[in-house]
Amino acid sequence: MRRILWLFAAGAVLWAAVFAAAQQEVLVRFKKNVRPETRDSVLRAMKLKPKKTIPQLNLVVCEAPANQSIEELRRSARAVPVVDYIEPNVTYAAEPEQQAEQIAQAKLHFKLEKLEEMQFAPQRLIVKFKKDASPQQINQFLAAKGLQKIQDFAPLRTSLCKISAGISIRSAVVAAAVENIVEYVEPDFVVHAYKIPNDPRFA
Structure with a gap:
């Protein structure tokens, strides 16, 4: 019984980790005056799924593929002239003023x-x-x-x-x-x- 409970707990932890990885969120900041269609095209090319746009800061909160590290995403972003930067999202719950x-x-x-x-x-x-x-x-x-x-x-x-x-x-x-x-x-x-x-x- 103890072994079953241990396996169940380990499985729950593993599932939580997998779920967290699958929900990896990043902040993508675009340069000023980038057209929405250009922005959307860039996000599609980088395989990023937009979840929230913060126009005051030219930011888009995106869901990133679980198999891509933040360093890989940064390298991809550096090759795109209209992107300022890409970072892990740690402030998604904040209001735009707080985020700024x-x-x-x-x-x-x-x-x-x-x-x-x-x-x-x-x-x-x-x-x-x-x-x-x-x-x-x-x-x-x-x-x-x-x-x-x-x-x-x-x-x-x-x-x-x-x-x-x-x-x-x-x-x-x-x-x-x-x-x-x-x-x-x-x-x-x-x-x-x-x-x-x-x-x-x-x-």
Whole structure:
């Protein structure tokens, strides 16, 4: 009897694992302005079954074949110009706003939930762009996000930007961080000196 129960339990665990594998979900992010028919064609070619579309983030939640690893899917995605990235789906149950914040958090050097406790210059943002971001892409990004460039730090691929009125600092950070051309983004934090130098020439 004990052996039968053990076999039953082992079978249940195995079935649960097989079921979980069969239900593997991934997030596919497309570039902006990709036509729905193009998107659907790409998903069919990659053998991905769309389950939910999040247009605000250009994301599609898909069911992936159980016999394909995430690395195989990533390699396939890199060969498709209209796809930004593909990742395992760990935020399917979240609302679009929550999903955006969860995706953005991966690029941030601070916790979003602590933002209100931090000191920073109002309506100013520091954005570092990836090496392959073209000037045209950067200008389009700034216009789309309601950002106005104040100062460029070209060797660092970084810009100090002013946020348009009516856009909160948190919204601006999240909206910038989810973009593929952005390496990192942060508010223009206020930095305090903790010690005064003992150099007599310091004034």
